[in-house]
Amino acid sequence: MKKERDILLCDLDAFFASVEQHDRPELRGKPVIVGGSPEGRGVVSTCSYEARKFGVHSAMPMKKALSLCPSAIVVRGRMSRYKEIAGQVRQIFECFTPDIEVVSIDEAYLAFPAGEGLNAGQVIHDHIKKELTLPISVGVSTNKLLAKIACELAKPDRVKTLWKESVNSKLWPLSIRVLPGIGPVTAEKLNRFGIKTVKDLAAYPLESLSRVLGNNASIIHGYAHGIDERSLEFERDVKSISEETTFSDDLYDINTIYAILLELSAGVGYRLRFANLTSRTITIKLRFSDFKTITRGKTLPEPVDSDSEIYKITRALFGKHRGKPPWRLIGVQASGLEEGGQLSLLSPSETEEKEKKLTEARDKLHKKYGSEVIFQARRLKKGK
Numbered sequence: 371m372k373k374e375r376d377i378l379l380c381d382l383d384a385f386f387a388s389v390e391q392h393d394r395p396e397l398r399g400k401p402v403i404v405g406g407s408p409e410g411r412g413v414v415s416t417c418s419y420e421a422r423k424f425g426v427h428s429a430m431p432m433k434k435a436l437s438l439c440p441s442a443i444v445v446r447g448r449m450s451r452y453k454e455i456a457g458q459v460r461q462i463f464e465c466f467t468p469d470i471e472v473v474s475i476d477e478a479y480l481a482f483p484a485g486e487g488l489n490a491g492q493v494i495h496d497h498i499k500k501e502l503t504l505p506i507s508v509g510v511s512t513n514k515l516l517a518k519i520a521c522e523l524a525k526p527d528r529v530k531t532l533w534k535e536s537v538n539s540k541l542w543p544l545s546i547r548v549l550p551g552i553g554p555v556t557a558e559k560l561n562r563f564g565i566k567t568v569k570d571l572a573a574y575p576l577e578s579l580s581r582v583l584g585n586n587a588s589i590i591h592g593y594a595h596g597i598d599e600r601s602l603e604f605e606r607d608v609k610s611i612s613e614e615t616t617f618s619d620d621l622y623d624i625n626t627i628y629a630i631l632l633e634l635s636a637g638v639g640y641r642l643r644f645a646n647l648t649s650r651t652i653t654i655k656l657r658f659s660d661f662k663t664i665t666r667g668k669t670l671p672e673p674v675d676s677d678s679e680i681y682k683i684t685r686a687l688f689g690k691h692r693g694k695p696p697w698r699l700i701g702v703q704a705s706g707l708e709e710g711g712q713l714s715l716l717s718p719s720e721t722e723e724k725e726k727k728l729t730e731a732r733d734k735l736h737k738k739y740g741s742e743v744i745f746q747a748r749r750l751k752k753g754k
């Protein structure tokens with residue numbers, strides 16, 4: 371039998387916007403939108419809760435956002451800063467448990483022994499408020515689904531539980547859209563059968579539901595009853611680690627691509643080392659403006675985990691397969707994972723020197739190009 375554990379979902383509130391408000395006190399209490407420029411095809415990455423009152427939300431065209439909230443202050447994204455803070459948040463999580471599944475840049479599931487979840491959630495919440503002065507919401511339950519929904523109910527800046535016993539009173543009144551796997555299209559389909567709330571879905575016979583939802587019906591029906599068998603995927607169990615970035619505008623500049631590749635490589639490298647893994651196959655993913663998407667990989671004689679090695683490979687792969695600009699998305703994936711760190715053929719001082727140079731190069735590129743690139747997609751993706 372599976373061991374009962376408490377599961378927490380920790381998700382920072384209005385993450386990019388909160389970091390901007392943290393770093394620039396004059397933005398606090400104001401509607402702040404992080405995203406691309408209103409000219410062109412800029413979209414909202416996220417916005418502060420003050421802006422959400424006006425109906426602004428992620429992925430909305432910036433033009434529309436500003437027509438809803440003309441007083442909003444628009445800030446271009448600073449991905450390296452958000453990543454830095456995400457790293458600090460993760461370090462805090464690591465102080466409390468090694469069992470962490472990172473879902474996205476600002477969201478992670480944490481597991482605790484049964485009965486300890488609520489206390490852990492409160493302590494983590496308070497710790498992040500105190501150490502980083504950032505708002506975070508924490509959902510506590512015994513599975514991922516209920517922890518996630520508890521977190522939605524907790525937002526902003528609180529800790530909430532949603533135990534199985536409260537499914538009828540707290541989950542059932544909600545829209546079916548809260549359930550994973552139910553996007554706008556599926557919701558619309560279900561609405562046509564009179565299924566609007568989670569309660570409607572829970573009461574709907576599974577057999578009939580299968581005719582509408584196919585193979586996913588029993589899992590989603592289970593969700594409607596608060597049942598979720600998904601286990602946490604710790605980095606030590608995953609088969610690949612990847613990060614990718616979609617640009618809000620088509621990107622033509624090759625140096626910006628190099629800067630992004632460097633950052634993605636460093637992100638993947640960090641996560642490999644964090645999980646004490648090395649990778650034998652490094653792959654890049656490229657999407658062109660016509661949405662054609664390619665992946666090209668290289669399998670290595672010796673596995674790697676260092677930022678500089680990964681960057682070198684991705685840069686060479688990009689050079690060979692870059693095709694015709696502009697580009698819409700770029701991603702880096704490490705697969706062929708093996709336990710244990712990379713054996714360095716260099717002496718420690720040589721390695722240090724190499725890493726130092728790399729960091730300097732990264733900082734230089736950032737200064738020059740960083741602010742021109744708006745990251746609109748969820749950046750941290752876990753491969754399967």
Ligand code: TTP
Pocket residue numbers: 381382383384385386387414415416417428429475476477525745746747748
């Ligand atoms: P989310 O956690 O989905 O959103 P959020 O933290 O801004 O707000 P909430 O309080 O609802 O959690 O995403 C985390 C960050 O990822 C967000 O701050 C910006 C970025 N992001 C985008 O760039 N584009 C998107 O479409 C979404 C959803 C997020």
Ligand code: MG
Pocket residue numbers: 381382383384385476477
């Ligand atoms: Mg968030």
